[in-house]
Amino acid sequence: MxxxxxxxxxxxxxxxxxxxxxxxxxxxxxxxxxxxxxxxxxxxxxxxxxxxxxxxxxxxxxxxxxxxxxxxxxxxxxxxxxxxxxxxxxxxxxxxxxxxxxxxxxxxxxxxxxxxxxxxxxxxxxxxxxxxxxxxxxxxxxxxxxxxxxxxxxxAAPIFALDIQHHFKKRLENVTIVSPDVGGVGRARELAKRIGSPLAIVDKRREKPGEIAEMTVIGEVKDRTCIVIDDIVDTAGTLCKAAEVIMQAGAKEVHSYITHGVLSGPAIERVTNSVMKSLVITDTIEPTEATRNAKNIRIVPTxxxxxxxxxxxxxxxxxxxxxxxxxxxxxxxxxxxxx
CATH class of the missing domain: 3.40.50.2020 (Rossmann fold)
Known part of the structure; x- marks a missing residue:
């Protein structure tokens, strides 16, 4: 047998x-x-x-x-x-x-x-x-x-959708999903569709690699709870700058949902000191002790x-x-x- x-x-x-x-x-x-x-x-x-x-x-x-x-x-x-x-x-x-x-x-x-x-x-x-x-x-x-x-x-979008619907369920109608660049619009649109939220985009122009010359928010974010969606956060420089630009455009608060928390170099310090209320990552990369102890970083299981x-x-x-x-x-x- x-x-x-x-x-x-x-x-x-x-x-x-x-x-x-x-x-x-x-x-x-x-x-x-x-x-x-x-x-x-x-x-x-x-x-x-x-x-x-x-x-x-x-x-x-x-x-x-x-x-x-x-x-x-x-x-x-x-x-x-x-x-x-x-x-x-x-x-x-x-x-x-x-x-x-x-x-x-x-x-x-x-x-x-x-x-x-x-x-x-x-x-x-x-x-x-x-x-x-x-x-x-x-x-x-x-x-x-x-x-x-x-x-x-x-x-990760289905997991993020569950997490957002759970943690923002009393104010879901005021949530806007934001793509941090034009290349990530597809990913952001998929999540926005899942939770029934509008979409905005941060358009960035680089003069040379590693430097961001200008950022502009495309879409309505004023008085909205904005959630930035991306696949990788490395040094977190672009992410934290995008959060600042979104807040300057009149957003009520900014959160970020990123699949892979590389978080190298000064990333933890930048996120901790940024205007973001929270950064949510998955455990696809084993979190360091500093990541686990960061006050505004949360980890969802995969x-x-x-x-x-x-x-x-x-x-x-x-x-x-x-x-x-x-x-x-x-x-x-x-x-x-x-x-």
């Missing part, structure tokens, strides 16, 4: 908190313990990465949970080496769960003699033996086409969505169903009250 095998999870060092949370959620759904596969991911004295898997994975459906966050190169190499170890151990299928896809901002040639690093990373991941990728909010949707394997790109997406991939059911509120709300039961 054929045995029914369960999906198996393995994690690198990039975000073990998220990996453990995903394992707990899947254990609850399956009614059995689905802990992380016992393995060690270590470094030799010269920085080389070594992986050893202590459990039998022959014929198993493996899911490697590893965002390519800071340090991006080390975490990427961990992912590649884990995939190689699993492939050489005869795993039946290897899915890379990459909550934050590093190098995604290098998705095209911006000038002569520059690389398309996102494509190079895609080639490396495929070459390591990965057969499917599961990620969230790719910086550019065309990156899915860089892979010659299936790529499922989850979206483990329920990733756990269900992994289960849907494993049993061959729809991933796109997770984009609907009716499907997502029960997954986040206990986190948000019914809308």
């Amino acid at each position: 054929a045995t029914i095998t369960e999906p198996k999870l393995i994690s690198g060092n990039a975000n073990k908190q998220l990996a453990s949370a995903v394992a707990r959620r899947m254990s609850m759904h399956r009614g059995m313990n689905l802990g992380l596969v016992d393995a060690r991911v270590e470094r030799f004295n010269d920085g080389e990465i070594f992986v050893e898997v202590f459990e039998n994975v022959r014929g198993e459906d493996m899911y490697v949970i590893q965002p390519n966050s800071n340090p991006a190169n080390d975490n990427l190499m961990e992912l590649l080496i884990m995939a190689d170890a699993l492939r050489r151990s005869s795993a039946a299928r290897i899915t890379a769960v990459i909550p934050y896809f590093g190098y995604a901002r290098q998705d095209r040639r911006t000038k002569s003699r520059t690389p398309i690093s996102a494509k190079l990373v895609a080639n490396m991941i495929t070459g390591a033996g990965v057969e499917r990728v599961l990620t969230m909010d790719l910086h550019a949707s065309q990156i899915q086409g860089f892979f010659d394997i299936p790529v499922d790109n989850l979206y 483990a329920p969505m990733f756990a269900q997406a992994i289960l849907n991939t494993w049993n061959g059911t729809s991933i796109s169903s997770l984009l609907h509120t009716d499907t997502l709300l029960p997954i986040y039961e206990g986190t948000y009250s019914p809308i």
Whole structure:
């Protein structure tokens, strides 16, 4: 008689908190313990990465949970080496769960003699033996086409919509969604449609890279509660400047919902001292202690969505169903009250 095998999870060092949370959620759904596969991911004295898997994975459906966050190169190499170890151990299928896809901002040639690093990373991941990728909010949707394997790109917008409807439910009619640039209008429009709010745009013009010459608000924000939507917050300079411009245009208050909290360099200090009342990020990148302790930064979990997406991939059911509120709300039961 054929045995029914369960999906198996393995994690690198990039975000073990998220990996453990995903394992707990899947254990609850399956009614059995689905802990992380016992393995060690270590470094030799010269920085080389070594992986050893202590459990039998022959014929198993493996899911490697590893965002390519800071340090991006080390975490990427961990992912590649884990995939190689699993492939050489005869795993039946290897899915890379990459909550934050590093190098995604290098998705095209911006000038002569520059690389398309996102494509190079895609080639490396495929070459390591990965057969499917599961990620969230790719910086550019065309990156899915860089892979010659299936790529499922989850979206934080449904989670953000639930969070906004929960925390702003008594003043939702006064909320305006704001895109911090023209390139992010599609993302902002999708969220605005979900919660039935109007849309505004911050148009910015750069004189040279890293410097913002001028910002202008397009749309009505006066006396409105404005929510800025974006996929990545890095040093937070542009975000904090956009919040100032929105407030100068007459907004009542400004909040931000950003999927990937890179938060490098002076970002935490900037956000703490900014006019923003709150910055909401997800845990696709493991939050630092400073991030957790920041007075106006809040973290929403992605483990329920990733756990269900992994289960849907494993049993061959729809991933796109997770984009609907009716499907997502029960997954986040206990986190948000019914809308």
